[in-house]
Amino acid sequence: MAVVVATPTMASTKANPGAVxxxxxxxxxxxxxHKAHLKKxxxxxxxxxxxxxxxxxxxYPASTKSIRELEIIPLSxxxxxxxxxxxxxxxxxxxxxxxxxxxxxxxxxxxxxxxKLAIYxxxxxxxxxxxxxxxxxxxxxxxxxxxxxEDDFMICVDHPSDVILLRFTDPIxxxxxxxxxxxxxxxxxxxxxxxxxxxKDFPTSVFCYSEALEASEDAAFKAPIHTKRAGVxxxxxxxxxxxxxxxxxxxxxxxxxxxxxxxxxxxYGLCSYTESHTLLTTALDLNPTNANIQKxxxxxxxxxxxxxxxAYDFPAMHASLGPHAVHLDRGSFLRNTRVAESAHHxxxxxxxxxxxxxxxxxxxxxxxxxxxxxxxxxSAALYALMVRQLCDNPSLAGHxxxxxxxxxxxxxxxxxxxxxxxxxxxxxxEAIRTKNCFSAPRSTLEDTRPSVRDGRQAKGLWVHxxxxxxxxxxxxxxxxxxxxxxxxxxxxxxxGEELFQQYVPVKxxxxxxNKQFKDGWGFECACVLCTAENRSPEAMLAxxxxxxxxxxxxxxxxxxxxxxxxDAKIRSVDRLAKQLEEAHEKDVYEGLPRLxxxxxxxxLVAAHRGRKNHGKVVKYALKVLRNFGFKxxxxxxxxxxxxxxxxxxxxxxxxxxxxxxxxxxAEAYEALGHKEMxxxxxxxxxxxxxxxxxxxxxxxxxxx
Numbered sequence: 001m002a003v004v005v006a007t008p009t010m011a012s013t014k015a016n017p018g019a020v021x022x023x024x025x026x027x028x029x030x031x032x033x034h035k036a037h038l039k040k041x042x043x044x045x046x047x048x049x050x051x052x053x054x055x056x057x058x059x060y061p062a063s064t065k066s067i068r069e070l071e072i073i074p075l076s077x078x079x080x081x082x083x084x085x086x087x088x089x090x091x092x093x094x095x096x097x098x099x100x101x102x103x104x105x106x107x108x109x110x111x112x113x114x115x116k117l118a119i120y121x122x123x124x125x126x127x128x129x130x131x132x133x134x135x136x137x138x139x140x141x142x143x144x145x146x147x148x149x150e151d152d153f154m155i156c157v158d159h160p161s162d163v164i165l166l167r168f169t170d171p172i173x174x175x176x177x178x179x180x181x182x183x184x185x186x187x188x189x190x191x192x193x194x195x196x197x198x199x200k201d202f203p204t205s206v207f208c209y210s211e212a213l214e215a216s217e218d219a220a221f222k223a224p225i226h227t228k229r230a231g232v233x234x235x236x237x238x239x240x241x242x243x244x245x246x247x248x249x250x251x252x253x254x255x256x257x258x259x260x261x262x263x264x265x266x267x268y269g270l271c272s273y274t275e276s277h278t279l280l281t282t283a284l285d286l287n288p289t290n291a292n293i294q295k296x297x298x299x300x301x302x303x304x305x306x307x308x309x310x311a312y313d314f315p316a317m318h319a320s321l322g323p324h325a326v327h328l329d330r331g332s333f334l335r336n337t338r339v340a341e342s343a344h345h346x347x348x349x350x351x352x353x354x355x356x357x358x359x360x361x362x363x364x365x366x367x368x369x370x371x372x373x374x375x376x377x378x379s380a381a382l383y384a385l386m387v388r389q390l391c392d393n394p395s396l397a398g399h400x401x402x403x404x405x406x407x408x409x410x411x412x413x414x415x416x417x418x419x420x421x422x423x424x425x426x427x428x429x430e431a432i433r434t435k436n437c438f439s440a441p442r443s444t445l446e447d448t449r450p451s452v453r454d455g456r457q458a459k460g461l462w463v464h465x466x467x468x469x470x471x472x473x474x475x476x477x478x479x480x481x482x483x484x485x486x487x488x489x490x491x492x493x494x495x496g497e498e499l500f501q502q503y504v505p506v507k508x509x510x511x512x513x514n515k516q517f518k519d520g521w522g523f524e525c526a527c528v529l530c531t532a533e534n535r536s537p538e539a540m541l542a543x544x545x546x547x548x549x550x551x552x553x554x555x556x557x558x559x560x561x562x563x564x565x566x567d568a569k570i571r572s573v574d575r576l577a578k579q580l581e582e583a584h585e586k587d588v589y590e591g592l593p594r595l596x597x598x599x600x601x602x603x604l605v606a607a608h609r610g611r612k613n614h615g616k617v618v619k620y621a622l623k624v625l626r627n628f629g630f631k632x633x634x635x636x637x638x639x640x641x642x643x644x645x646x647x648x649x650x651x652x653x654x655x656x657x658x659x660x661x662x663x664x665x666a667e668a669y670e671a672l673g674h675k676e677m678x679x680x681x682x683x684x685x686x687x688x689x690x691x692x693x694x695x696x697x698x699x700x701x702x703x704x
Contacts, residue, residue, distance in 0.1 A: 017081035023151050027106075027114035034106050034116075050101040051380040052120045054158060055410075056434075056597055059427035062159035064141035064413035068172065070140060074406065075113035076354040080153065082376075089139050089155070089167070091117065092177045097130040098560045104154070105131050112423045116147070116154035119163055121426050123388035125236040127203040128165055136173050138164045160391050161423045165207075167214065179476055186216035190225060197232060205232050223249045230262045234269070236390045242266040259287035262292055271365060273303040303331035310335070310360050314695035318443060319482045326371050326482040332464070333363045337499060339467050345523055346404065348498050349468040358690060359475050361677045362464065366483035367399060369460030373442065374535035382437055386429050390415070390546040394422035399463045405431040407520060408547040410448040411478055433459075435521060436449040436466040444479035445693040449655050450700055470517065471500030471527045473593065473629060479694030486694035490654045492548040492646055500527075505696060506653060508595040509545060512533060526656075528651050529629075532588050538581055544596045547580040549602045565607040573600055573607070593629035593653045605664060624661045641665070641677075641684040645691075652660070660702060 004611030024633025025033075060083055070088035078084065091107035094114070098104045102120035117139070122129040131137060140163070141158045156161045166173055168182060172416065183189050193208030209229040226425075230245035246262035262277035274440075280297045287293060306312060309331035317328055336355065355361060368389055372381035385496055389396055408431040416423050439457040441447035462485045465478065476499055479486045493499070507513035510533040514524045524530070554572060577600040584594050603624040608616035625632045629652035630644045640664060644652075666681035689699050 011482055018079050020079050021153060022526045024115065024153060025309065027108070027112075030106050030114055031095060034095050034098065034104070037104075040097060041098055048152055050053070050383045052158075053103040053380050053383055054427050054430045056431060059408070060158075061411050061427075062414070062423050062425040063622070064411050064416065064418060064423055065140060066419050067138040067140055067164055072172075073189075074111050075107075075109045075115050078110070078142065078155070080117070081145055083141060083143045087141060089137070089142055090136065090173060090177065091115075093131045093133050096133050099130050102157075103128070107137075108177075110176045117157070117673050119156050120156045121158060121160045121384075121387050121424075123241075123262055123391055125203060125238055126154075126160070126386070127207050128163060129203070131165070132204075134179065136166045136168070136170075136177055138172070140164070144455045146223055157428050159424060160426070161232055161418070161421045162199070164419050164421060165549060167281065169214075170316065186212045186218075191643075193228070197228075199287070202232050202236050203354060204239075206236070211270050216692040220251075223251050227258060227262070230266070233261065234265060236392070237269065237389075239266040240393045240395050240418065241426075242269075252536045254286060257283045257290065257293065260286065261296070264300070265296060265665040268300060268303075270393065271303075271332070273300055273307060277304060282578055299329070303329075305674050306331035306333055306363075307373075307590050310363060312363060312695075314481065317484065318445060318697075319697075320364075321443060321482050324371065326458070327366070327369070328484055330363075330365055330484055332365045336360070337362050337464070339464075342469055343496060344469050344498070344526065347467055351463070351493045351495050351497050351499060354495050357489055357490045357491045358687060361487040361489055361493075361499060363487070364462045364464045364485045366398070368484065369440065369483045371458070373456045373458050375457060378457060378459040379433070382461065383430055383433050386426060386433060386461065387426055389618065390420055390424045390429065397422060400432065400461070401681065403432045403436045403463065403466050403502050403610070404521075407433050410641055424455055433461070434624045436463075437461055438465065438478075438485070440480040440483075440485070442483050444691075445481075445695075445697050445701060448545060450703070461616075462636075465501070468501045468523060468547065470503040470521070470523075472502065472506045472513065472525055472528055472529045473653050474500040474502050475650070477691045479656050479692060481694060488691050490645065490691055491648070491650065492651065496508065505655075506595070508543070508548070508598075510536075511541065520605070524537070529592050532592055536585060536588050539586045540585065542613075543583045544580060547576055548584060548596045551576045551580070551603070554667055555600075555603055557604060560606040560700040562610050566608055570604065570607050573603060577601060577604065591631075591649050592628070592651050594627045595653075597627040598624060598657070602661075605661070607667075609664065612671070614671040617666060618672070619663045619666065625658065628655070628658055641681045642687065644684060645687065654688070654691055654694045656702075659685050659692055659699070662688060663702070 009338055058125050063123060071086060072090055073087050074091060076632055089109065093105045094108045095106040102118045104116055104118045107117045108114045108116060117126055137501045138390055139155060139157060145156050146152060147154045149167050168179055171496035176453060182194060189208050189212035193205045195207035196208055206229060208223055208700060211243060212225050216222055226245045230242045230249065233242035233245060243263045243266035246259045246266060250256045250259045260279045260283035264276045264283060267276035277300045280293060283293045284297050293671060312330065319327065336352050338352045339347055340350050364656060368382065368385050370381035370385045372378050386400065394417055401415050408428050410428060413423050414425050414428055437459045440460050441457055460483060464648045465485050465487065475491055475493055476487045477490050507516060510530055511690065514530060517523055517525050551573060577597065580597055580600060601620050603619055604620040608620065622632045631648040632644065662681050663683035666678045666685060670678035670683060686699055690696050
């Protein structure tokens with residue numbers, strides 16, 4: 001589904017907050033205006049679906065009460081800019097819905113009062129994403145707000161669990177709104193569901209099958225209805241409901257293979273492969289020659305092997321990627337890690353065994369990741385998917401809602417099922433999204449190619465990876481293949497050692513990056529690099545900033561290509577680089593990265609490379625590696641670049657620039673006639689590229 005962002009607008013209040021408006025738009029005026037909007041509505045199925053992302057400063061909690069616990073009030077008692085705690089309304093839709101960022105309907109209560117009802121954040125799988133005319137809904141603890149113009153108000157439902165679609169025979173519906181059952185018999189409802197299914201109106205089909213089940217007491221009649229509803233729920237991705245329906249369809253006979261088969265498919269959809277394997281094995285025992293069961297059973301066994309061994313066919317995974325194929329059918333390998341309390345920030349991830357540099361730490365399939373790589377839409381798409389999945393599959397709540405929320409005030413009832421619906425607080429969802437999501441290219445391998453368009457990043461949620469704390473000189477590095485996150489050790493790690501990642505690429509200046517961490521996640525980094533740099537006097541920090549700015553201005557913040565750079569400019573940059581190096585105190589930076597020196601040294605590498613001054617290329621390339629924190633010698637010493645990942649200590653910063661530098665070193669050594677050193681540098685670069693891209697890949701892709 002395409003997603004566009006609907007930016008909330010601040011409306012000026014046209015009535016005193018808490019007061020009953022002296023005048024509201026009447027039913028006739030509301031209906032007339034609504035019909036005019038309906039005429040302009042774009043009914044194209046391919047039109048981008050707008051999403052109203054919540055503003056956390058406007059947060060209010062979702063209702064956790066049953067509609068039957070609330071005092072039902074008429075629309076005329078709604079007060080402006082008020083959340084009516086302890087109250088509820090029951091209304092009937094008297095118009096077709098206008099669908100935009102939400103679904104707006106004109107509704108009427110039992111006393112003939114009319115108003116606008118705007119329902120946001122409903123999934124396409126829900127009939128409430130566009131309430132059909134004539135349906136009766138209950139709104140729990142409604143929020144009544146001004147809509148921007150004088151006398152123009154609406155009932156705003158942000159939390160999807162705050163509105164309930166009532167069955168036509170529900171005794172809570174007032175007599176004047178009660179239509180009675182639209183269809184008389186369970187068979188009629190079943191037939192209506194079948195017709196809706198044929199028309200691909202799956203939400204209506206589920207609703208009608210539900211009515212058929214409520215209208216019948218015949219177990220023999222209900223079993224196939226459960227089977228049909230399970231199938232529709234599988235199509236909608238409502239795996240919790242599909243599994244429950246499938247198991248409810250069992251009769252104790254040989255045809256129960258279908259119940260276990262559907263339940264197994266639903267468990268597979270939830271990535272619960274052990275449960276899926278058990279259910280599919282039972283289905284296979286009941287029907288051993290069924291090709292579909294055999295196929296699903298084998299597929300499930302493949303996921304279990306991945307979970308157990310961590311063995312993946314990465315080339316095949318890369319080859320399977322495409323514009324519409326980013327969700328890979330793979331399991332998550334997490335056995336090398338465990339979650340425990342961290343001395344740094346709450347919980348963290350720890351090594352469950354000794355790991356060598358380059359080892360897979362874990363591979364995780366995204367809990368949630370939409371196929372949306374446009375930066376302006378990626379965040380909204382992930383938010384919408386999170387809300388939908390928490391509504392459709394309440395079993396996800398334990399995984400997703402346990403993540404860090406930045407201090408959002410919770411009710412403690414989020415994820416609980418009330419009135420048959422999981423309580424979903426959209427502001428909590430957004431708080432969790434902003435603190436835990438990752439930006440992911442379609443593949444990190446593609447992202448390292450210079451020819452790839454910048455900024456093509458999806459947003460995704462990987463729950464296990466979200467447990468890992470930040471460190472500027474992290475001991476792991478993540479990469480992506482579709483919706484799979486690969487974490488590898490960048491150096492040797494002992495069992496029980498905490499695992500760290502970089503939340504975002506590390507900024508050069510300690511004050512700038514720690515402001516980013518403070519604003520984004522509420523912490524200041526206490527890694528060895530930040531701790532050491534914070535000991536540096538303010539005057540030295542200011543001096544480094546000044547010198548780096550001078551280098552960037554002289555070089556126009558651009559790296560040289562193959563063009564010939566004038567000697568005078570090279571000497572000027574070299575002079576500034578030396579001054580910048582002297583501005584790093586030895587007692588502070590011993591064995592640590594010197595981030596402000598990376599750009600000028602990289603520039604000098606490129607400048608000397610263009611002049612084919614290979615000796616100078618070696619000199620400054622070694623400085624680049626040193627400034628990333630790697631232990632390297634002076635250019636005259638013999639060394640083995642393949643050992644930099646294991647013998648450089650615990651304060652190195654691994655990036656694709658390290659790989660590029662090693663390749664440049666290999667080229668320079670080759671030109672100088674040092675063939676063995678060139679080969680070693682090439683091997684070190686290949687190893688580093690595994691860390692960067694997640695698997696062994698052709699280094700020449702860096703040039704494409």
